Amino acid sequence: MSPKLPSHLFPWLILLTFASFYFFSSFLSLSTFSSSSSSSSPTSQSLSISNTCNLFRGHWVSDPNHTPLYDQTCPFHRNAWNCLRNERQNMTLINSWRWVPRNCHLPRIDPVRFLGMMKNTNIGFVGDSLNENFLASFLCILSVADKGAKKWKKKGAWRGAYFPKFNVTVAYHRAVLLSRYQWQPKQSEAGVKDGSEGFYRVDVDVPADDWAKIAGFYDVLVFNTGHWWNRDKFPKEKPLVFYKAGQPIVPPLGMLDGLKVVLTNMVAYIQKEFPGNTLKFWRLQSPRHFYGGDWNQNGSCLFNKPLEEDELDLWFEPRNNGVNKEARVLNFVIEEALQAANIQLLDLTHLSELRADAHPAIWLGRKDAVAIWGQDCMHWCLPGVPDTWVDILSQLIHDGLGRTGRL
Numbered sequence: 275m276s277p278k279l280p281s282h283l284f285p286w287l288i289l290l291t292f293a294s295f296y297f298f299s300s301f302l303s304l305s306t307f308s309s310s311s312s313s314s315s316p317t318s319q320s321l322s323i324s325n326t327c328n329l330f331r332g333h334w335v336s337d338p339n340h341t342p343l344y345d346q347t348c349p350f351h352r353n354a355w356n357c358l359r360n361e362r363q364n365m366t367l368i369n370s371w372r373w374v375p376r377n378c379h380l381p382r383i384d385p386v387r388f389l390g391m392m393k394n395t396n397i398g399f400v401g402d403s404l405n406e407n408f409l410a411s412f413l414c415i416l417s418v419a420d421k422g423a424k425k426w427k428k429k430g431a432w433r434g435a436y437f438p439k440f441n442v443t444v445a446y447h448r449a450v451l452l453s454r455y456q457w458q459p460k461q462s463e464a465g466v467k468d469g470s471e472g473f474y475r476v477d478v479d480v481p482a483d484d485w486a487k488i489a490g491f492y493d494v495l496v497f498n499t500g501h502w503w504n505r506d507k508f509p510k511e512k513p514l515v516f517y518k519a520g521q522p523i524v525p526p527l528g529m530l531d532g533l534k535v536v537l538t539n540m541v542a543y544i545q546k547e548f549p550g551n552t553l554k555f556w557r558l559q560s561p562r563h564f565y566g567g568d569w570n571q572n573g574s575c576l577f578n579k580p581l582e583e584d585e586l587d588l589w590f591e592p593r594n595n596g597v598n599k600e601a602r603v604l605n606f607v608i609e610e611a612l613q614a615a616n617i618q619l620l621d622l623t624h625l626s627e628l629r630a631d632a633h634p635a636i637w638l639g640r641k642d643a644v645a646i647w648g649q650d651c652m653h654w655c656l657p658g659v660p661d662t663w664v665d666i667l668s669q670l671i672h673d674g675l676g677r678t679g680r681l
């Protein structure tokens with residue numbers, strides 16, 4: 275039952291298929307654009323034009339015309355990441371790299387147009403300091419469009435900004451594990467000493483207070499967790515102990531299994547409590563670049579150009595067991611937990627893996643910082659790589675609001 279077609283018809287058939295695909299995808303994206311339905315069907319998503327292009331795969335090209343949109347005077351910097359002020363070497367070089375996605379064009383964010391599009395809406399970030407790094411870049415870029423931007427810190431936000439010209443709030447809620455966690459000092463039981471000082475109780479089914487009540491306020495949300503799920507933050511003497519429905523989970527979970535349970539519960543909470551028309555993103559891990567040792571073993575990141583594609587596995591592949599492997603390990607767990615959720619992945623890991631050259635390294639703005647904390651090969655210089663994250667996020671927000679008919 276497979277009739278053979280004359281081979282000279284094939285090119286025409288292929289052309290026809292593409293033409294009709296193109297017709298339907300433009301038709302569908304236009305129709306969802308003007309409809310007011312709050313959730314987009316999987317069909318329209320898979321057919322929308324933007325999904326044929328993957329913004330997360332590509333390469334960095336050196337482009338001297340690519341210059342930052344802001345400088346060290348931005349009022350939303352955090353000192354340790356303000357690499358211009360801290361006189362980090364080669365900042366011009368670092369910022370001359372432009373991300374070029376494969377098979378598509380990534381427009382640079384235009385802060386005036388973006389804020390115009392977002393008029394009367396709010397954008398929230400929830401997670402750890404790498405999301406704060408993301409936020410700081412976003413605020414510095416947006417403040418170019420509204421000199422009246424004011425610091426904003428309400429509803430449990432750690433920090434943020436209000437842009438009065440556009441009535442837009444963009445803020446960050448610090449919740450490093452997403453779930454609520456509390457230090458439980460050890461009760462002295464008849465002087466028994468087993469080396470532990472206590473533990474951190476993690477309620478896997480309770481979101482941290484910092485973001486538990488923000489549903490409905492934000493129109494766009496960017497979640498993350500990951501950089502705290504390690505023995506540096508929670509050593510054996512101060513472990514995480516996971517609780518569900520107020521009771522310790524038995525048998526006790528290791529850290530990675532604990533993360534899985536937290537993710538499942540937090541994703542379920544988001545799905546249940548947040549309106550369907552809130553545009554939700556989940557940022558995958560930001561990779562670290564410690565070379566020659568971990569952060570507390572004189573690990574360093576004094577590189578003057580991005581890594582090559584074929585160097586990445588050496589740095590990040592879990593099988594190589596290097597100090598920077600955790601990003602990919604955690605991404606695997608996170609992607610699995612998010613499979614069925616109505617949350618879009620911001621897979622910024624790969625493009626960031628290439629940028630070993632773009633961390634604050636030894637330029638931290640304080641003389642003693644390196645001696646105490648080691649180099650910072652985890653956060654990013656601003657201006658820098660997170661500005662590209664902002665370009666991608668703003669493009670996806672534009673596409674997403676179009677799909678849900680909110681533009």
Ligand SMILES: *[C@@H]1O[C@H](CO)[C@@H](O)[C@H](O)[C@H]1NC(C)=O
Nearest residue numbers: 393394395396440441442491
């Ligand atoms: C500002 O935006 C909020 C929604 O975020 C809206 O409720 C409010 O009415 C807006 N204010 C003005 C003055 O338009």
Ligand SMILES: *[C@@H]1O[C@H](CO)[C@@H](O)[C@H](O)[C@H]1NC(C)=O
Nearest residue numbers: 566567568569570571572573
């Ligand atoms: C780091 O470098 C300092 C100074 O060079 C040295 O004293 C120290 O032993 C090194 N630490 C490690 C863990 O290699």
Ligand SMILES: *[C@@H]1O[C@H](CO)[C@@H](O)[C@H](O)[C@H]1NC(C)=O
Nearest residue numbers: 362363364367576577578579
């Ligand atoms: C800065 O760039 C120059 C030229 O590429 C290089 O020689 C120097 O080592 C770089 N410095 C750092 C700290 O990467």
